[in-house]
Amino acid sequence: MTRIIASIFIIGLVVYGVITSYLDSKEAEPFPAQAASDMVLTKGGVAPLFSLTNLQGEQVSLQELKGTKVILNFWATWCPPCKEEMPEMQKFYEENKDNDVIVLAVNATQTEIRASDVQDFVNEYELTFPILLDEEGIVNTDMYHVVTLPTTFFIDSNGIMQQQVLGSITYEQMKSITESLD
Known part of the structure; x- marks a missing residue:
């Protein structure tokens, strides 16, 4: 035995x-995104490139936005500070969408209870700026190392990281920071 x-x-x-x-x-x-996870995000560094699907099912690529200032916001529907900043972000987007500035809001979809919650949130807050879905968390966690929601990155028209804001952001902050970008 x-x-x-x-x-x-x-x-x-x-x-x-x-x-x-x-x-x-x-x-x-x-994965290419995992290889990018070794990158350290610093002011003056190149913003990690990614491509994600928006709510309409279209691919949006950061690389295609070169030449445009980008406000890259990471958020979730269950996040109170995210809810607080969305009207400010919408106001900024409406007033600046024709000024070579784009707001990209990357939803931490892997943290949502249901993916449909994102569309419900967008409808409730009447958001018209691009909402991207990071369903596996590769962009927010592996590439941009986001640990706090919301987190917002400001990327200049050359694709260079210029500033990071942790927590809720105001219209005035967005305006001031984007005016300082080239």
Whole structure:
């Protein structure tokens, strides 16, 4: 009986070793977004490029916005400070959408109870600026290292990070910071 238990244990160790080795080899080639996770976000650094789907199902790419100042906001529907800043963001967007400034709001969709909550939120707050869905959290967590919602990044027209604001942002802050961008 002891020999049988010992044999089963040894076979289990061998199987475990084979499976572990196989899984390790699968992790050797990272996603492009995972490779970007090693980037340190600093003022004057290049903003990590990404492409996400908006609520209309269209792809929006940060790279395609080069030449435009970008306010990149990370948020969620359940976040009270996010709710507080959305009317300010909408006002800023309406007044500046024709001035080479765009607001991109990246929803932390992986934290939402239902993906449909995002559209309900947009309808309730009557938001018209682009809402992007980060369904797997790759952009907000892995690429931009967002740990606080909301977090807003200001990117100049050359794609360079210029400022980061943690927490709710006001219309006046958006105006002041974007005026300082080239």
